Each structure stands twice: as C-alpha cells, then as structure tokens.
Amino acid sequence: MYLKLHLLLFFLTFIDISSAGEGKGSFHYNFDSPNFSPLQKRYKRGIDDDNDDVENTFRLPKDVEVLEDSIDHQYYLMEIKVNRSDLMKDYYIDVPAMLDRPGTVGNKSHSSLSNSYRRAVAAKIQFDFPFYGHRMKNLTIATGGFAYIGDQWHSWLAATQYIAPLMANFDTHGENATIMYADDGEKFVMEWRNLQLREQRSGKLLLCVFLDGFFTFQASLHKNGDIWFVYKDVPIPVTNISDSHHPVKIGMSDAYLFHHSVHNPLAPISQPPSIKRVIYEYHRIEVKPSLIVSNTIVILKAQPTCIQYQSCEECSNATLKHFNCSWCHSKAKHGGPFCSDQAGLHRRRQHWIEGNCKDNGKVTYCSADEDFNEVDDEDDIQDASGNF
Numbered sequence: 481m482y483l484k485l486h487l488l489l490f491f492l493t494f495i496d497i498s499s500a501g502e503g504k505g506s507f508h509y510n511f512d513s514p515n516f517s518p519l520q521k522r523y524k525r526g527i528d529d530d531n532d533d534v535e536n537t538f539r540l541p542k543d544v545e546v547l548e549d550s551i552d553h554q555y556y557l558m559e560i561k562v563n564r565s566d567l568m569k570d571y572y573i574d575v576p577a578m579l580d581r582p583g584t585v586g587n588k589s590h591s592s593l594s595n596s597y598r599r600a601v602a603a604k605i606q607f608d609f610p611f612y613g614h615r616m617k618n619l620t621i622a623t624g625g626f627a628y629i630g631d632q633w634h635s636w637l638a639a640t641q642y643i644a645p646l647m648a649n650f651d652t653h654g655e656n657a658t659i660m661y662a663d664d665g666e667k668f669v670m671e672w673r674n675l676q677l678r679e680q681r682s683g684k685l686l687l688c689v690f691l692d693g694f695f696t697f698q699a700s701l702h703k704n705g706d707i708w709f710v711y712k713d714v715p716i717p718v719t720n721i722s723d724s725h726h727p728v729k730i731g732m733s734d735a736y737l738f739h740h741s742v743h744n745p746l747a748p749i750s751q752p753p754s755i756k757r758v759i760y761e762y763h764r765i766e767v768k769p770s771l772i773v774s775n776t777i778v779i780l781k782a783q784p785t786c787i788q789y790q791s792c793e794e795c796s797n798a799t800l801k802h803f804n805c806s807w808c809h810s811k812a813k814h815g816g817p818f819c820s821d822q823a824g825l826h827r828r829r830q831h832w833i834e835g836n837c838k839d840n841g842k843v844t845y846c847s848a849d850e851d852f853n854e855v856d857d858e859d860d861i862q863d864a865s866g867n868f
Contacts (some may be wrong), residue, residue, distance in 0.1 A: 515580040529643075554802045555612050555734075555763060556707075557781040565775040571710045573700060575671045578662040586662035592620075594658040596652050597678065599623050606665045610705035610747055611643075612734045612763065612777030614827050619701075620644075621661060623652050625672055627699065631827070632737065638727050640735040640761040645699040645709040646718065646772065649726035651678040654694075668701040679722065705782030707732070711772055718769035730772060732780070733764040762825040786821040787828065792846030795819035807846065810835035814853075 499533040561567055585606065600622040607736050608615035611629055615717050620628040626644035638647060653661065656674040663669075680694070693715020700708040721728050738760060741753040760815040767778055786805035798805040803821040809832070810817055815831040824832035832838065 489565075493854075495789055495845060496866075501814040503525075517744035525694050544622075556765060558765065558767070559779040559781070560771055561777040562771055563773050563775050565778060567777060568712070568775055570711070571708055571777045572669075572712055573662075573667075573669050573698060573710075575660050575662045575669055578664060578669065579660075579798055581664065584662050584664040585597070586660065588660050590660070593621065593623055593654055594657070596623050601626065602662060605668050605701070606663045607668075607703050609668065609701050609703070610782060610788060612826065613705075613782075613787040614734075615755065615788075619668075621670055623650055623659065623674070624648060625695075626696070626729070627670060629654060630735075638729070639731045640759060640764075642729070643699055643707060643732045644703070644729045645672075645697050645711070645778075646695065646714075647727055647729040648721050649678050649728075650675045650695070650721075656694075666703050669698060670700075671698045672696065677716070677721065678725065680716075707778075707780040707782075709767070709778035711774060711776045714772055714774045714776070718772045721769075726859050728769070730767040730769060731765040731779075733760040733761055734827070735826075736827045738830050760829070762829075784825070786819045787826045789819040792817070796846060806837070808835050811836065 526783055563848060575586070576582055576588055578587055588602055593599060600620045602618065602620050605617050605619065608617065610616075616629055618629070618631070620630075622628065622638075624638065624647055626642050626647040628638075630641040638644075651657075651674065652675060654676050657676065658673050659671070659675075660673065661668065661670045661822065673696045675696070676694060680693070694713055695715065696712040696715070698708070698710040698712075700710065702708070716729070718728070734758075738758045740756040740758060742756045743753045744751070765780065772778075783802065784798070784800050786795065786798065786800065786803050789798055789805065792807040795805050795807045796817070805819050805821060808818050808820045808828075810828075810831045814826060814834045818828055818831065820826065820828070820832050820837055824838060826832075
C-alpha cells in the first residue's frame with residue numbers, strides 16, 4: 481500500500497455530475513501523463529504511435545502544476561488471493577443473472593461503451609457507497625478498465641479519484657467485447673468482458689502469442705465500503721502491458737478539490753480575483769502488476785474514517801486505530817459541521833481550512849447551536865496543506 485500527497489492543478493471546466501442522468505450520453509476522457517505519478521516506476525518504450533499524437537498527449541499542459549508531499553494513513557486493508565480458481569465462485573459475480581433479479585438495475589451492454597475507445601458514461605449508485613469514508617452516489621465507468629468516483633467531472637478522469645481493477649489501453653470494438661454493470665442496492669458490480677488492448681487488435685503487441693487473448697475482470701463496490709477486484713481472464717502478463725498510449729494502473733486513489741482566489745497584481749483593484757482550482761491527491765493504493773493473473777482476487781477492506789461520522793457525539797467518542805477524530809464546527813456556507821481527522825485530509829479539506837478546524841483541536845463537548853472560529857478572510861488561507 482502506497483500513499484503520497486500529489487497536487488494537480490487544472491484550469492479546466494469542472495461539471496457537477498450529481499445531477500447527471502443514468503448512462504445518458506457519453507464523453508471521451510483524457511489521462512495523466514507519466515509525469516503526474518509521484519511514485520517511482522519503470523516505463524516501457526512505446527510500441528507505435530497508433531495514429532495518436534503521443535508527444536502532445538504525454539506533455540504536461542502548461543496550466544498544470546505538480547507538487548509532492550507525503551502523509552502516512554491507512555484507509556483500506558488489502559488482501560490478495562493469487563490464482564485461486566477454487567475461490568472464484570465466491571467472488572466472481574454473474575452480472576447478467578444479477579440483472580434478471582427483481583430490484584436490480586444496470587445494463588448488460590451499454591451502447592456508448594461498446595465499439596468505443598477512451599469513452600466513459602455516468603451511472604448512479606442506489607445506495608450510499610463509502611469511499612474513503614465519503615458517501616458517494618455517482619461514478620463514471622470508462623472503457624479503459626476503471627471507474628471515476630469524483631463529485632465533479634473533468635476530462636482527466638484517470639488522474640485520481642479512481643477505482644481501477646486494471647486501467648489500460650482497452651478497446652471495445654471486438655465482436656464480443658462488452659462493459660456491463662448491475663446494482664441490487666447492496667453492491668454495485670462492474671464487469672469488463674472480453675476486452676482486448678488496442679495493441680492486440682492492431683497486431684502490434686510484441687508478445688504475438690497472446691494476440692487472441694481476452695481480458696475479463698470485475699470491480700464490486702459493497703455497501704460496507706469494501707471493494708473487490710476479480711480477474712477471470714488475464715491472457716497477458718500485466719507487467720508487459722505498455723503505458724505508451726494509456727496509463728496502466730491497478731488500485732485506487734482519492735483527492736480533494738480546493739478553490740484558491742488568485743489576485744493579479746497588474747489588474748485594477750476593482751477587478752475580482754480569479755479562481756484557481758487545484759486537485760490534491762492525498763492517498764493512493766497500488767497493487768503490484770506481477771500479482772494479477774487469471775483467477776486472482778484483490779479484496780480492499782474499508783477501515784473506519786472520521787469523515788464517516790454524522791454527529792458530534794459519534795465523532796467525539798470515536799476511537800480509531802489510524803485517526804484522531806474531532807468535530808469541525810463549520811458554518812453552513814462552508815458545508816456545515818462534520819467530523820475530521822487531525823490532518824484534515826479528505827474531500828472537505830477546504831471547509832476544514834476555512835472553518836479554522838486545524839486550530840480548534842479536540843472538542844470535549846457538543847452543542848447543536850454553536851458555530852465558532854470561522855475564517856472569512858481568503859488572504860489568511862495561503863494553501864490547502866494548512867500552512868499559514
């Protein structure tokens with residue numbers, strides 16, 4: 481399990497996806513270049529330009545800023561069962577059969593994800609799914625073997641806030657390739673079935689013996705926050721999958737969005753400041769690619785976090801192994817009160833900073849009527865890391 485605090489700055493359009501319709505429309509997504517990754521890794525040489533402008537695709541945009549720091553927390557326990565065909569019946573879920581049951585919603589073959597490449601569609605979760613303790617209802621399913629689970633959509637879906645059983649350069653133009661999902665109110669299951677890498681379909685894969693192989697794998701999101709990655713068929717060693725045209729990631733990450741007010745010193749005083757949006761990736765889990773073979777199961781068991789507690793009493797009485805919880809008396813315009821860990825690393829980071837929760841300390845009593853120590857002056861907030 482690895483974690484880094486990774487800062488990605490976007491001057492991009494963010495779209496609130498909370499009101500997005502189930503599977504309505506689709507869109508192309510982009511991805512971060514290897515330069516985004518704060519972790520050391522070895523990159524393979526490109527196989528071919530595949531008619532893509534690889535140089536421009538991997539070049540960091542001029543309006544993207546990358547900074548790094550580190551923090552040590554533990555949000556999930558990971559268990560990997562390698563090549564266990566005897567356990568597949570317990571973890572691999574028959575999605576078509578699941579969809580035939582009353583009360584289950586989903587899609588056996590989403591038209592926008594079929595015969596597609598680098599496309600994604602929005603979907604709704606019927607239950608509150610705890611992701612790093614945050615209650616999530618929206619996710620975006622991508623052809624590239626992953627799902628984005630952010631509140632606001634932007635084109636860099638593969639950068640962070642992802643759940644990736646096997647993020648790679650998949651192409652769903654194959655005759656039997658399909659992406660399906662099902663939700664029965666207790667679990668949300670996504671399956672990428674009979675997919676091939678674009679290099680396989682184009683005949684440019686170096687390991688020619690594997691040209692006819694197909695990938696089938698699932699990601700199951702459970703109501704208690706646990707996540708299963710289940711790999712039925714992995715015909716190619718994952719370590720040999722090129723990341724020349726698409727990132728190759730196995731795992732998940734979370735981040736928070738922070739809005740900074742930026743004053744142009746050359747602009748007239750009357751001109752209002754512009755808003756700079758920064759995405760801070762505060763945690764990442766990576767699974768070793770060498771462990772991912774057919775009939776393998778990765779179980780990510782969600783651990784308690786402070787942000788999951790909904791009342792001051794629950795928060796103040798919480799005794800967690802990895803976090804010290806305290807109640808943040810944030811006013812309504814800053815999102816209302818909430819429970820936070822001592823570092824304020826979660827999606828409500830901005831409310832934690834603006835509510836001065838860093839300096840409030842442990843609340844020893846709870847009052848429904850009390851809000852205090854709100855910070856209103858944006859000039860007092862220099863950065864989202866809590867440094868003043």
